[in-house]
Amino acid sequence: DQQVKQNSPSLSVQEGRISILNCDYTNSMFDYFLWYKKYPAEGPTFLISISSIKDKNEDGRFTVFLNKSAKHLSLHIVPSQPGDSAVYFCAASGKGNTPLVFGKGTRLSVIA
Amino acid sequence: KAGVTQTPRYLIKTRGQQVTLSCSPISGHRSVSWYQQTPGQGLQFLFEYFSETQRNKGNFPGRFSGRQFSNSRSEMNVSTLELGDSALYLCASSLSPDGELFFGEGSRLTVL
Secondary structure (H helix, E strand, C coil): CCCEECCCCEEEEECCCCEEEEEEECCCCEEEEEEEEECCCCCCEEEEEEECCCCEEEECCEEEEEECCCCEEEEEECCCCHHHCEEEEEEEEECCCCCCEECCCEEEEEEC | CCCCEEECCEEEECCCCCEEEEEECCCCCCEEEEEEEECCCEEEEEEEEECCEEEEECCCCCCEEEEECCCCCEEEEECCCCHHHCEEEEEEEECCCCCCCEECCCEEEEEC
């Protein structure tokens, strides 16, 4: 049972436009959400996170939105750059002794 | 500060063999987690260790095992390898069990 779902395996966006990556979760006990970025032949690197007490967190070109009632979060990248081309993983964790649960990832291609 | 180091980076085994993968965490990090990444399933949690104790275990068969040493280095072992064990095995370390994960580049295992 996939607790964190990224329903779009891939996404292509023109350079300079907005990239929107979506993530849904089913476990209402999740209270902390993260996005990781992964280039080929490298490990995932932390990008941005959001706590369930917030509905938006912004860091430069990256903004994460959380809609708790819909159990949905999204990552916005504006403007998109070719260097943003990577696989993006959504992850979630709950309180206490619980490991991070990852989605299957979305491959973003930013076309120049 | 050196990052998370995983060895070997690439290896090829045949069905029925066993394999041991090694992970050296970032200096000072005492928590180590292991994940399996496959194209169809994303990152799936294997185990988490803190101070030589396994704190969490994912939903993998008993052929998958791990341990952590007093210097926080960790190893995972897969016995009686199956074709489906072919994957990228990622190790991540953190200062504490709830801390930010820093991933290594992974060990890519191919089972023939």
